Amino acid sequence: MRIGELSKRTGVAVPTIKYYLREGMLQPGERTSPNQARYDETHIHRLRLVRALIDVGGLPVATVKEVLTSVDSPSDNIEKLLGTVQHALFPAPPPSQEAAMQEAAEQQVRAMIDELGWYCRDGHPAVSALATVLVSAQALGHGEFLDTVRRYVAIAEQIGVVDLDYIADRRFVDGMVESVVVGTVLGDTALIALRRLAQVSESAKRFPDRRRPEGQTEVSG
Amino acid sequence: MRIGELSKRTGVAVPTIKYYLREGMLQPGERTSPNQARYDETHIHRLRLVRALIDVGGLPVATVKEVLTSVDSPSDNIEKLLGTVQHALFPAPPPSQEAAMQEAAEQQVRAMIDELGWYCRDGHPAVSALATVLVSAQALGHGEFLDTVRRYVAIAEQIGVVDLDYIADRRFVDGMVESVVVGTVLGDTALIALRRLAQVSESAKRFPDRRRPEGQTEVSG
Known part of the structure; x- marks a missing residue:
């Protein structure tokens, strides 16, 4: 799916998704052209995890970043x-x-x-x-x-x-x-x-x- | 005591104390001149309470303000x-x-x-x-x-x-x-x-x- 649909399915605004991508909190999508990428269910899952940590856990973004580093180092x-x-x-x-x-x-x-x-x-x-x-x-x-x-x-x-x-x-x-x-x-x-x-x-x-x-x-x- | 001593005894910086005074989170001292006020043990206690809520409880200042409103309405x-x-x-x-x-x-x-x-x-x-x-x-x-x-x-x-x-x-x-x-x-x-x-x-x-x-x-x- 494109970033627009990723946004729609997770309720996370496109600029916020782009911020997470830049910060390495969300894994890059598969490039389909210099300006476009394709995302899948793993991106939906990761965005839900990020939002749960921020919205439900009340964690600051910096802490979420640090926690995700452990998630990514099994x-x-x-x-x-x-x-x-x-x-x-x-x-x-x-x-x-x-x-x-x-x-x-x-x-x-x-x-x-x-x-x-x-x-x-x-x-x-x-x-x-x-x-x-x-x-x-x-x-x-x-x-x-x-x-x-x-x-x-x-x-x-x-x-x-x-x-x-x-x-x-x-x-x-x-x-x-x-x-x-x-x-x-x-x-x-x-x-x-x-x-x-x-x-x-x-x-x-x-x-x-x-x-x-x-x-x-x-x-x- | 003057604001300087209040700061020294509580470890809260003078500009922060002034901010709490402006926001109504700390009760005013007793005016001794147009530019000076005297503070007492009740101010020390209140500053400790504010710092405990912020530093230990991790509460944002806006929440602390709201909580203090209940403290002040016994x-x-x-x-x-x-x-x-x-x-x-x-x-x-x-x-x-x-x-x-x-x-x-x-x-x-x-x-x-x-x-x-x-x-x-x-x-x-x-x-x-x-x-x-x-x-x-x-x-x-x-x-x-x-x-x-x-x-x-x-x-x-x-x-x-x-x-x-x-x-x-x-x-x-x-x-x-x-x-x-x-x-x-x-x-x-x-x-x-x-x-x-x-x-x-x-x-x-x-x-x-x-x-x-x-x-x-x-x-x-």
Whole structure:
């Protein structure tokens, strides 16, 4: 198909498709003349992947570019693959103003990971991201948010099991790379959406009349 | 303190502080002369909150502005509060190209919510976000991602319980609004970080030698 039909079938504007082509995010079509190229189903699939990462995953274009580099370098080493995709998807947060607090929080996170018996190599961006969360909470007077994070741990373990099941199930379909990318990005959005719905639902359960009666300040469990 | 000291103590540059003042994201200081104002600890706290939402939560400035509007309109109706904060934090994704598929997926999500006995009012942005995830997965040939989403549901219920415990525990400290905002934004980042660590750890558990032996294509449970 021509670029016009590719645009129509994917809903991506022609200038945007040309931009993706220039940036190497979309593989070139088959040249049919100096000014024309032919595209096929693989281009449709790739455009859908790019749009899913941007629109559904909310990723900036630069991150999408980086993630696509891993998609284009197939590997059957799940751990290495996870590492590459996770690094692209989880850029280190800006260095904390309070270097000493940040370092102490990273030690705390690493101690927590060791205690759990989790495997984690040094320098994983999620460790510093989690440490930054703890430093911020502390600076805002929400130091006890650490207890919430500790309670999240057991929950995250269950997520990890579900996610690896998905990757393992998909490994023969189109290689694991795309499953890791799709599962990670769409999974983040799905989990955050479900978290919101669960909060509303739990709130409605605790406050069945859907609002605290006037003057009542005690929350009934 | 003067603006210079406010900048020094929070690590936020003076021009950025002035921008936040102009945008109404930071309350004005007490005027001491036509060109000078005095700031106090409440300004430090507010700047830390703004930076946490931007740096740790990764929120765009426009979203931070909207979220701060709820922080500045205290309410003791938890459900209403959750609704306001969640709407600001979860802008509806761009309308799907496939309106019919999107509508069908939203029906599917609503049916799932009803089945669970969850309470959710119409038009919650998380419903359309989740539907968009399902449509994208389907379009990418990952239709069975729906099974993963179904498995996430029980996990999300546990997150909702932890989150409401946190909000309830904090309700006398500084009003619930800030706790809802901080818990939601820092919690998103913490959960995503823990998800990454749990994936790596689960992957290391399933593949103890940390890589699949050459030529082996079967994944051992």
